Amino acid sequence: MNTEDMTRLKIPVAVVRRMPKYLTQAQYLRQEGVQWVSSLSLAEALGLTSSTVRQDLSHIDFQGVSKRGYSTVGLEAALARTLGVDHDITCILVGAGNLGRALALHEGFGRQGFKIVGVFDSSPAVVGKKVGHFIVRPMADLVAVVAQQKVEIGILSVPHEAAQAVADQLILSRVRGLLNLTTAHLRTPAAVPVVDTRVLSSLRELAYSVRSRQV
Amino acid sequence: MNTEDMTRLKIPVAVVRRMPKYLTQAQYLRQEGVQWVSSLSLAEALGLTSSTVRQDLSHIDFQGVSKRGYSTVGLEAALARTLGVDHDITCILVGAGNLGRALALHEGFGRQGFKIVGVFDSSPAVVGKKVGHFIVRPMADLVAVVAQQKVEIGILSVPHEAAQAVADQLILSRVRGLLNLTTAHLRTPAAVPVVDTRVLSSLRELAYSVRSRQV
DNA sequence: ACTTTAACGTTAAACATTTGACAGAGCTTG
DNA sequence: CAAGCTCTGTCAAATGTTTAACGTTAAAGT
Numbered sequence: 001m002n003t004e005d006m007t008r009l010k011i012p013v014a015v016v017r018r019m020p021k022y023l024t025q026a027q028y029l030r031q032e033g034v035q036w037v038s039s040l041s042l043a044e045a046l047g048l049t050s051s052t053v054r055q056d057l058s059h060i061d062f063q064g065v066s067k068r069g070y071s072t073v074g075l076e077a078a079l080a081r082t083l084g085v086d087h088d089i090t091c092i093l094v095g096a097g098n099l100g101r102a103l104a105l106h107e108g109f110g111r112q113g114f115k116i117v118g119v120f121d122s123s124p125a126v127v128g129k130k131v132g133h134f135i136v137r138p139m140a141d142l143v144a145v146v147a148q149q150k151v152e153i154g155i156l157s158v159p160h161e162a163a164q165a166v167a168d169q170l171i172l173s174r175v176r177g178l179l180n181l182t183t184a185h186l187r188t189p190a191a192v193p194v195v196d197t198r199v200l201s202s203l204r205e206l207a208y209s210v211r212s213r214q215v
Numbered sequence: 216m217n218t219e220d221m222t223r224l225k226i227p228v229a230v231v232r233r234m235p236k237y238l239t240q241a242q243y244l245r246q247e248g249v250q251w252v253s254s255l256s257l258a259e260a261l262g263l264t265s266s267t268v269r270q271d272l273s274h275i276d277f278q279g280v281s282k283r284g285y286s287t288v289g290l291e292a293a294l295a296r297t298l299g300v301d302h303d304i305t306c307i308l309v310g311a312g313n314l315g316r317a318l319a320l321h322e323g324f325g326r327q328g329f330k331i332v333g334v335f336d337s338s339p340a341v342v343g344k345k346v347g348h349f350i351v352r353p354m355a356d357l358v359a360v361v362a363q364q365k366v367e368i369g370i371l372s373v374p375h376e377a378a379q380a381v382a383d384q385l386i387l388s389r390v391r392g393l394l395n396l397t398t399a400h401l402r403t404p405a406a407v408p409v410v411d412t413r414v415l416s417s418l419r420e421l422a423y424s425v426r427s428r429q430v
Numbered sequence: 431a432c433t434t435t436a437a438c439g440t441t442a443a444a445c446a447t448t449t450g451a452c453a454g455a456g457c458t459t460g
Numbered sequence: 461c462a463a464g465c466t467c468t469g470t471c472a473a474a475t476g477t478t479t480a481a482c483g484t485t486a487a488a489g490t
Contacts, residue, residue: 102317
């Protein structure tokens with residue numbers, strides 16, 4: 001089958017969710033100077049089966065090599081291309097509380113191409129204050145900044161009561177996707193995807209796992 | 216079928232992942248004074264089908280009522296019991312960088328029963344400093360604190376190069392589960408579950424969604 | 431009391447994901 | 461230069477998840 005065709009086909013969500021992990025691993029190996037990686041060693045590193053890895057990687061426009069595996073450099077590039085993170089993506093952050101400030105100060109995302117170009121807050125007490133090298137801006141500036149800087153992603157770290165209203169503002173300002181750090185479930189038009197980070201949910205899931213394994 | 220039996224059966228992972236969301240929603244409705252909620256309105260609030268909601272809730276030891284739906288109070292209690300968050304769970308946090316400090320300062324987790332009882336860091340420059348009302352402790356204190364305070368969950372917010380080594384120390388100190396905020400994949404014995412929060416992965420997943428929808 | 435109705439709980443079919451199995455490709459070695 | 465080996469890519473079976481459909485229950489109205 002033509003690989004060009006493959007990549008046009010819709011990639012299953014389960015596969016898309018694993019791709020960032022393959023990308024992280026490929027970057028990591030490449031930085032360590034490893035040139036080739038097999039589906040088996042990727043699987044062992046990520047807690048999967050080699051079969052799953054091969055099946056997953058068949059969805060990207062990139063070929064492994066018999067007897068060697070996958071080139072770490074090629075894999076990294078192909079995954080980045082497939083995910084759309086082979087170029088910078090501009091983001092804004094709304095909500096300059098503890099979590100929001102931590103994310104704004106975290107340099108890791110910027111290194112991975114997610115460039116924060118503005119920090120917003122609705123509280124007059126916070127607007128104008130500095131967060132790292134950002135000056136917190138009022139919500140009224142949202143539309144203009146999104147338009148001028150071609151912002152693609154809005155990151156929400158507001159109290160959950162305010163989440164839906166802020167999400168609506170972000171959508172109106174024509175942001176293309178939302179990263180939701182709140183516990184609220186956001187309702188958005190189909191054209192605006194939302195990914196939840198679920199920190200509290202993860203803790204609760206963990207509580208269940210811890211408990212059900214103690215038996 | 217006897218519901219007592221049901222709850223002993225293993226709950227599918229997909230269902231466990233949704234339960235925290237149902238719990239959040241039930242709490243929220245109860246706080247607003249809503250007494251009953253139907254599978255359909257839960258579904259609409261969380262972006263699911265009513266069928267999924269009913270199927271999911273059939274796994275907990277709690278019954279809905281014909282023509283009314285589920286009691287928000289009862290639902291909240293049953294979900295909390297099932298997840299094991301009906302009592303406090305002690306946690307420690309390792310890594311007092313930006314993200315770690317933000318989590319330590321965030322009061323929401325404490326209100327939900329996840330009590331942080333210690334903040335640790337390996338850097339002598341950080342040990343001894345204050346983070347909120349915590350004084351950052353050295354890694355050497357880990358074992359003693361976990362034993363004395365019966366710590367169940369370790370939260371990792373260290374640089375990813377250090378993640379596996381710190382995870383190993385936490386496991387040795389007999390923590391029962393790990394919340395992983397790093398991009399590293401952690402390898403643990405089967406008895407020690409790990410839940411990843413995947414903030415960077417979520418951003419990448421979002422980048423893919425945004426891109427594949429622009430067509 | 432009886433009918434209507436709005437909900438749940440359960441079944442089974444549809445759909446999605448994961449896994450095992452194996453043919454084929456291309457290094458490597460003698 | 462052929463044999464052997466190790467790895468990929470793909471197929472199909474097994475497993476897991478979601479959904480629609482429907483029988484059942486209990487409240488509400490007549």
